[in-house]
Amino acid sequence: KLFVESLQKHGHVVAMTGDGVNDVPALKKANASIAMASGSDAAKNASNIVLLDSDFSSLPSVVNEGRRVINNIRSASSMFLIKTAFSVVLSILTVLLSQAYPFQPIQLTIISIFSIGVPTFLLQFEPNFERVDGKFLRVAFRNAIPSAMAIVFGILIGMAIESMYDFPMKVMSTFNAIQTGIIYTFTLYMVYRPLSKYRFAIIFTMQVLLALAFLFGANFLGLTxxxxxxxxxxxxxxAFSILLVKGFKVIFEKIIKSLGY
Structure with missing residues (x-):
């Protein structure tokens, strides 16, 4: 127990394994406690995990599975947060500026399918055994907020162009949908770096399918x-949004660090 407490005081996440009654105090104190199925009932009841085969060598695969789930969910949550962030900002802007919402619902649906739903689902199965760093929200927001702001700026540019040239609403919604789809799929490359062959194949395929949907489903999607x-x-x-997203990331990191997170 003293060993466990000492390691925790030095900032470590500590796991303890045991099979006897004398191990119970340390098992309770540890961040993760692991007991053998062949051990005492007291040890098993005090533990988070019981190894049914009483084989300690099965633990690396348990740790890797946990890392895979956490790391992949963090990447997926970044993509979902982009839509949440820019939708909130756009809703506020359309009310303040008395503008119509810049998308038709079906357009956002098709973008979400090929930029969020399908790719993040397929990429959840990829092995990702990097050590969990405890910065889940920080990394998720760092990936999401810059891309969301780039999308908002693109739509503001569209609003400015509309006021200058008085384009029809269908033309502007097409403009907004295309530039949003481009930034979204580009963000997939940034979030899932470094790119493996599997990641590149999934993301590139989604880009092609989104382009084909825009091209051949124009009438259904309200595009022109x-x-x-x-x-x-x-x-x-x-092209400029690539630099814009990177710039926003730097600014976001500085703000987070200044706040002490």
Missing amino acids: SLPFNLIVTIIVYS
Whole structure:
């Protein structure tokens, strides 16, 4: 028990394994307590995990599975938080500026399918055994907020263009959907770095499918052809958004550190 307490005081997460009554105090004190099935009932009742085969060599696979779940959920939550963040900001802006919401619901649905739902589901099965660093929310928000702000800025640019040229709402919703889809799929590359062959194949396939959905499902999705100046704007802003997202990440990190997190 004293060993466990000493390690914890030095900032370690401590696991304790045992099978006897004399191990119970240390098992209760440890962050994770592991008992053998062949051990005493007191040890098993005091433990978080009981090894049914009484084989300690099975623990590395248990740890790896926990790391895989936590790390993959953190990456997936970053993608879900992007939509939450920019939707909240856009809702406030549309009320304050008395503007119509810049998307049709079906457009956000198709973007979410190929940028969040399908890729994050498939990438959950990938091995990811990096050590859990305890910065779940910090990393999730660091990945999500910069991309959400880049999407919002892109839509604000669209609102400015609309006020200058008086484009129809269908044209502007098409503009917003395309630039949002581009930033979303680019964010997948950033969140899931370093890219393995499996990750690259999944993300690239999702980009192709999203492009095909926009191309062949235009009528169903409420999309229309864009004038040349809007196409150029999408290309230029999409390239610029890469730098914008990286810049927002640096600013976000500085703010977090200044707050002591």
